[in-house]
Amino acid sequence: MCGICCTVSLCAHVDKPLYNDNKNLSRRGPNSSQQLLRSDSTHNYHCFFSGHVLHLRGDLTPQPLQDENGNVFLWNGEVFGGIEVSSIANDTYTMFQHLTSCDNEHDLLSIFSKVQGPWAFIFYQKKNHSLWFGRDFFGRRSLLWKFSDNLEEILSLTSVAESLTDIVHWQEVPASGIFRCDLHTCALIKSISLTWYPWMSASGSQLTGETRLDEEQKWILNTLPKCVTQLNIGDDRLLVPVSPLNEKVPETLSEKSCKTSSKKVGLEELKLLISEEHRKNIQSFVNVLSEAVQKRVLNLPRLHASLSPALERKANVAILFSGGIDSMILAALADRHVPPEEPIDLLNVAFMMRAPNQQKASLKKSSRKKNPNSAFTESHANSDTLPTDPFNVPDRITGRSGLEELKALNPTRIWNFVEINVNLEELKQMRQQYISQLVYPLNTVLDDSIGCAVWFASRGKGMLQSDGEMKPYTSTSKVVLTGIGADEQLGGYSRHRVRFNTLGYKGLLEELSMELGRISSRNLGRDDRVIGDHGKEARFPFLDENVVSFLNSLPISDKVDLTLPRGLGEKLLLRMTAVSLGLGNSSVLPKRAMQFGSRIAKMENCNEKASDKCNRLQLDIND
Known part of the structure; x- marks a missing residue:
């Protein structure tokens, strides 16, 4: 588990440090803390990364990770399946190796479609000036974003907000897919342009929550400030990591009384x-x-x-x-x-x-x-x-x-x-x-x-x-x-019984389907x-x-x-x-x-x- 943070500046020169001492982040990761600045003077953008590590697996691996090609990786997650990580290895390093070997966005999305376990990540891909970030399908790890008209700190991402002074500007990154920020385009238009890659089931049906794909896109865009001028939907998709809910109700059940029995407990x-x-x-x-x-x-x-x-x-x-x-x-x-x-x-x-x-x-x-x-x-x-x-x-x-x-x-x-x-x-x-x-x-x-x-x-x-x-x-x-x-999965809340008493098993199934869709938020x-x-x-x-x-x-x-x-x-x-x-x-x-x-x-x-x-x-x- 880690505290991760990234701040993007679109200024030609950074006159002040982009990093403020975030005690909330450092308490999350008491075993290692590092900062890193990546600048591209040709395209006039700067990215400041901060990582705070709680050591739980393999060798202690300080973050942010970087390689000789200029790629940078921040990982707050655990790989419990889908990608092989030996019992003595560190999953942060393993994930970084997989991501840096990707030739295109399809390869990168395929990796996150396979990972089983909780995760939130930030990945700077130097060769195409992309900043990738997102949360797992259930949103088991926190990631917040903040946008600003101030080009010095136009986009910020963090596990947890820094202080009470600016906390009202932070919102949770929707766990409805992965996002990519094209830093080259952003530097040209002096605003944020995002591409969203939503979760899709193996059959092709969209599973990003309670709304349809286009409605979800409008909802995300409406929650963002005016400095975010574009939210495009990517051509590729993430594969939902779980099987769809069995929504069939046997005829004997559909005819069964929805009245609760007074049977002894x-x-x-x-x-x-x-x-x-x-x-x-x-x-x-x-x-x-x-x-x-x-x-x-x-x-x-x-x-x-x-x-x-x-x-x-x-x-x-x-x-x-x-x-x-x-x-x-x-x-x-x-x-x-x-x-x-x-x-x-x-x-x-x-x-x-x-x-x-x-x-x-x-x-x-x-x-x-x-x-x-x-x-x-x-x-x-x-x-x-x-x-x-x-x-x-x-x-x-x-x-x-x-x-x-x-x-x-x-x-x-x-x-x-x-x-x-x-x-x-x-x-x-x-x-x-x-x-x-x-x-x-x-x-x-x-x-x-x-x-x-x-x-x-x-x-x-x-x-x-x-x-x-x-x-x-x-x-x-x-x-x-x-x-x-x-x-959420087994009908444990009183609202499930209320829904069942009103609309029977069909209503109960609709409620259970909604539960996992909104558990992240x-x-x-x-x-x-x-x-x-x-x-x-x-x-x-x-x-x-x-x-x-x-x-x-x-x-x-x-x-x-x-x-x-x-x-x-x-x-x-x-x-x-x-x-x-x-x-x-x-x-x-x-x-x-x-x-x-x-x-x-x-x-x-x-x-x-x-x-x-x-x-x-x-x-x-x-x-």
Whole structure:
């Protein structure tokens, strides 16, 4: 994982440095930092490159990379398949070798069509004065762009914005393809001309999001300032790296009632649903998801066991852990592949609940009636006051229960359950100092809640029980696994049930199809910026290309059954998989969003809507 940056100037001479000290970038890449200037006096353009490297693979390879032909490469990604990278090699160097051997744009696009894994890149191709850049199909790595009428800094690209003073000018580069900037043409017309190479399926249908190709082109151009005078569509295309969604609905399902059953929810009920046909899909799913986890937890810099006594061994892998089904399955599969003598950090975040006199008893009683299956409700159903421990939030309760399941699954593993407690004062301080900059350009109440929760969780600074007492602990892991992508593919959100109840399976399929199309702009760039701020890399096993292709190939009935109640019907395949892995009651926990499970959504303003613009973020930006 890296922090990458490039600034383009169209002035004949550069009178001032194009690089400002970007602490947000350097925190992403603490192991190496370099800058490089490329100038072409004949064509009157200058490109300034900056790279900050988090070392995770092969030999430490400082960026930007350059060769004797004047090519320059910045890479923020991981190659997990499609292009061969040996276990001891560095993928940045491998990718650079492939790109510099390209004779034309078709060859370059073919390379990015093959790569499996998250990526964002910037590549300066000297021979044709081209600046290539873009993000992977799901947008798992952040890349922002900024355009200006000022020829000294007419185009800027970066993993994360520099400061609050100019942050409002940055926008996310759409994860709808790769872009090429013809620097020679730009220097002649004194404005930016871009060529866009969109994602296309193997059958030729366009898959760049919710709109058609020409509408997408207009949308991108309308979001850009006037200094971008052209946005052409390239003659070539990128090949979508996943199989198309199976949108067929069997006749028996289309005739099936969309009314949710009142059937009892429990582990035994879930086990009774598993048929022989289900077992085939479960085993295939376990195999493909386990391989995705394996790729993401191995080949990390590790001390040899003989050099690290058991008491001093540090965790190299951490999981954003609520005890819910997504994080439990990731933990169970990571346990298969992380060396047995190595701890695994389970990062569990809780925001301080307000005192009882700040919250009306009637609201709490109403909440209990609406959520009869929640672990929080079960633990406090007989009390009108909040628990003595103000951090005993729902995710803390289910997290502890999940820890016991994991201990039973593998009692020899060291499971570090890190209790990360956040009070209101620290939340406000860290939001103003760091988080508001990282979340932007997203700015809703939901972005604030999730951005803050993920930032504190991935920082990994909390308390750990050791020798019978709680002691301060900070996770040393550079890799953080997150379960995002499971709900989007397996019908985990409440809006999926609403859509199903209204329009049946056809409506549900349309909603699921839309989810992956917008996940880059709604979630992944933000999460990459937030987690990367700690010099750690977010990894998303549920969004592995092979996992997505497998899930896309299945008929809807094999993945979800929303005629079943909460705790069973949503993410049905995942729940059955959890049972096959030996997990217990966590298999039937209802979906609970992170902002509610961690209680951050109740900490400041309970009357906000998730889609509202967040005043706290806006105020921080304007300060």
